[in-house]
Amino acid sequence: MSISNYPKEQLLTFYRQMVKVREFELRAINERRAGLIPGFIHSCVGQEATAVGACAALNQDDVITSTHRGHGHLVAKGGEPRYMMAELAARQTGYCGGKGGSLHMTDFELGILGANGIVAGGIPMAVGAALAFQMRGEQRVALSFFGDGAVNEGAFHEAANLAGLWKLPMIFFCENNLYGEGTPQDKQAPVKDLSIRAAGYAFPGVIVDGNDVTAVYEATQEAVARARAGEGPTFIEGKTYRYRGHYEGDPMVYRSPEELEAWQERDPIAAFRQRLLEHKFASESEITAVESEIQSLLDEAVEFAAQSPQPTRESALDGVYGDTHEGRVF
Amino acid sequence: MDRKITFSEAINEAMAEEMRRDEAVFLIGEDVGVFGGVFGVSTGLFDEFGETRVRDTPISEIAIVGGGLGAALMGMRPIAEIMFADFVACAMDQVVNQVAKARYMSGGKASVPLTLRIVNGAPGSAAAQHSQSPEAWFMNVPGLKIAIPATPYDAKGLLKSAVRGEDPVLFFEHKMLYAEPGEVPEDDYTVPFGEAVVRRAGKDITILAIGGVLPRVMAATEQLAAAGIDAEVIDPRTLVPFDKETVIKSVQKTNRVVIVHEAHKRAGPGAEIAAMLAEEAIGYLDAPIVRVATKNVPFPYAPDLEQYILPTVEDITEAVSAVVAYRL
Ligand SMILES: Cc1ncc(C[n+]2csc(CCOP(=O)(O)OP(=O)(O)O)c2C)c(N)n1
Ligand SMILES: [Mg+2]
Numbered sequence: 289m290s291i292s293n294y295p296k297e298q299l300l301t302f303y304r305q306m307v308k309v310r311e312f313e314l315r316a317i318n319e320r321r322a323g324l325i326p327g328f329i330h331s332c333v334g335q336e337a338t339a340v341g342a343c344a345a346l347n348q349d350d351v352i353t354s355t356h357r358g359h360g361h362l363v364a365k366g367g368e369p370r371y372m373m374a375e376l377a378a379r380q381t382g383y384c385g386g387k388g389g390s391l392h393m394t395d396f397e398l399g400i401l402g403a404n405g406i407v408a409g410g411i412p413m414a415v416g417a418a419l420a421f422q423m424r425g426e427q428r429v430a431l432s433f434f435g436d437g438a439v440n441e442g443a444f445h446e447a448a449n450l451a452g453l454w455k456l457p458m459i460f461f462c463e464n465n466l467y468g469e470g471t472p473q474d475k476q477a478p479v480k481d482l483s484i485r486a487a488g489y490a491f492p493g494v495i496v497d498g499n500d501v502t503a504v505y506e507a508t509q510e511a512v513a514r515a516r517a518g519e520g521p522t523f524i525e526g527k528t529y530r531y532r533g534h535y536e537g538d539p540m541v542y543r544s545p546e547e548l549e550a551w552q553e554r555d556p557i558a559a560f561r562q563r564l565l566e567h568k569f570a571s572e573s574e575i576t577a578v579e580s581e582i583q584s585l586l587d588e589a590v591e592f593a594a595q596s597p598q599p600t601r602e603s604a605l606d607g608v609y610g611d612t613h614e615g616r617v618f
Numbered sequence: 619m620d621r622k623i624t625f626s627e628a629i630n631e632a633m634a635e636e637m638r639r640d641e642a643v644f645l646i647g648e649d650v651g652v653f654g655g656v657f658g659v660s661t662g663l664f665d666e667f668g669e670t671r672v673r674d675t676p677i678s679e680i681a682i683v684g685g686g687l688g689a690a691l692m693g694m695r696p697i698a699e700i701m702f703a704d705f706v707a708c709a710m711d712q713v714v715n716q717v718a719k720a721r722y723m724s725g726g727k728a729s730v731p732l733t734l735r736i737v738n739g740a741p742g743s744a745a746a747q748h749s750q751s752p753e754a755w756f757m758n759v760p761g762l763k764i765a766i767p768a769t770p771y772d773a774k775g776l777l778k779s780a781v782r783g784e785d786p787v788l789f790f791e792h793k794m795l796y797a798e799p800g801e802v803p804e805d806d807y808t809v810p811f812g813e814a815v816v817r818r819a820g821k822d823i824t825i826l827a828i829g830g831v832l833p834r835v836m837a838a839t840e841q842l843a844a845a846g847i848d849a850e851v852i853d854p855r856t857l858v859p860f861d862k863e864t865v866i867k868s869v870q871k872t873n874r875v876v877i878v879h880e881a882h883k884r885a886g887p888g889a890e891i892a893a894m895l896a897e898e899a900i901g902y903l904d905a906p907i908v909r910v911a912t913k914n915v916p917f918p919y920a921p922d923l924e925q926y927i928l929p930t931v932e933d934i935t936e937a938v939s940a941v942v943a944y945r946l
Contacts, residue, residue: 326921327743378743378920389745389919405747406705407677440676441708468677470653476676542652604923608915618884618914 341504437468498526792830
């Protein structure tokens with residue numbers, strides 16, 4: 289679909305969300321260096337269009353599962369930067385009260401079933417959510433984000449088979465950024481296009497330009513429509529690239545600066561900005577207004593995190609079980 | 619003997635030397651090759667041995683462990699790396715139902731010279747799925763051997779024994795030990811399984827220090843010594859097999875024992891050791907057997923909370939002082 293068929297407000301929302309994701313990551317990286325954030329960060333800089341395009345096709349009561357590289361998915365699904373930043377800073381006010389950190393951020397009200405520390409760990413869970421929707425006759429769908437590395441885990445294959453077999457309202461969203469940690473995709477799988485794997489489970493596999501937010505949005509919309517119509521799952525492979533290391537501090541010996549530069553020329557945000565201007569969907573000043581709005585939002589988020597109280601040490605012991613057993617669990 | 623290298627370098631050397639010695643030895647795992655392992659433990663091996671013997675795999679723990687098993691059954695001696703101990707759970711069937719039982723189920727025909735190098739431990743704000751010390755999960759599975767070295771010397775010597783042995787070994791490497799230096803001879807040597815070592819001789823109490831907690835235990839003994847408590851520290855080095863004699867001999871002398879480990883307390887390695895002491899050495903004991911271990915909650919992300927649940931030097935000195943002060 290041509291960009292001219294979109295309402296202007298929607299296009300600006302895409303842009304705003306992508307800038308929010310990137311800015312969140314850049315701030316998080318900075319704040320980690322500055323000491324506010326104690327744990328590891330796997331940033332998604334460069335991959336903003338997959339997160340934003342996919343989540344834009346979902347309703348609030350649809351659910352996602354995310355990964356170790358999950359900040360973008362969370363922001364795109366409506367996660368508030370202040371609570372996310374507070375979680376990264378291990379504060380009481382964070383999404384998980386400081387217990388989860390980057391790898392485990394969760395907000396059920398927003399349909400975020402969690403980032404995940406285990407590669408492919410969230411995929412079966414998403415299938416289970418889709419099963420619940422199907423059993424209760426609800427119109428909701430589940431979308432699982434995962435990387436190119438995750439399709440080589442047994443968990444992916446078992447989940448995909450079940451979803452295909454039972455025609456569950458499920459979207460398998462693979463962000464193929466060409467690497468799993470330091471290993472290039474061609475050393476991890478004998479196929480280049482991972483979407484081909486859907487064929488074995490009898491549902492469609494489609495490839496999209498993962499750096500093009502509208503292409504991602506449209507592919508996801510179609511998959512969501514299929515899922516809601518009871519036609520079962522879709523596998524979407526978004527081809528994209530992460531700019532930074534696997535984790536902050538990764539020496540990146542496994543890839544060339546030229547490769548990175550080539551991808552940066554197709555930057556999802558800069559390219560979209562360009563399109564907005566070219567098609568006169570927004571003026572330079574409107575765009576700058578969005579950008580400075582995000583700057584203030586993130587200023588506020590960092591400030592909120594920094595000012596938030598630490599959790600009490602004893603709170604470490606709370607929340608292991610839902611039922612109380614009066615001292616019988618020791 | 620005064621050459622000092624780190625725990626990580628000791629493991630690297632053991633792998634390189636075993637690979638030079640025996641063509642059947644190879645390394646397999648996620649990012650063990652070009653990347654050199656996420657903790658850098660296999661640095662340089664890819665360059666020396668090439669991609670056939672230092673094999674980067676897809677993210678497929680079942681295939682890594684199961685593939686290691688099959689290759690071992692065919693006479694290879696694989697060293698498979700599991701990047702974080704937490705991920706062994708992804709390959710649980712292979713470890714528990716296949717690897718562990720292959721010899722027994724076959725009536726003793728199968729040999730499984732497979733070494734699983736597994737990175738365990740906290741802290742680091744790595745949270746609930748990247749911090750665990752699951753040694754005890756596997757103590758309950760007959761057929762597996764479990765090594766848990768605490769010094770560079772033992773890491774190198776035990777790894778060589780593991781590679782040369784005929785049984786599957788879970789070899790736990792605590793991530794906080796990697797940078798610890800220690801004396802390691804240049805000559806070839808091995809450390810046998812099932813032989814504990816006394817790290818510090820003392821008369822008032824026996825402290826059993828399992829794996830990564832050893833530096834904390836040694837620090838605690840300094841403080842305790844200043845307070846007039848002379849602790850004996852025993853490092854079992856392997857949990858299966860376990861050197862009961864050395865521990866019981868020590869308890870005969872001290873009559874008191876504290877067990878320290880970073881695995882969760884409930885049904886951790888200390889539970890089994892305490893039960894064994896209750897069965898076989900209760901007559902020598904003048905005080906309850908006390909365990910200092912990680913509190914029974916998943917690892918929290920917040921550093922302060924993480925410290926709170928982990929066994930610290932203070933936790934150790936407190937527990938030891940209380941046990942020494944205990945009167946029946
Ligand atoms: C079961 C499991 N194995 C290994 C890891 C270590 N690990 C974390 S992320 C990662 C690479 C994942 O690659 P991919 O799925 O392509 O996602 P990307 O990092 O590229 O976003 C690995 C190997 C893990 N967290 N869980
Ligand atoms: Mg990837």
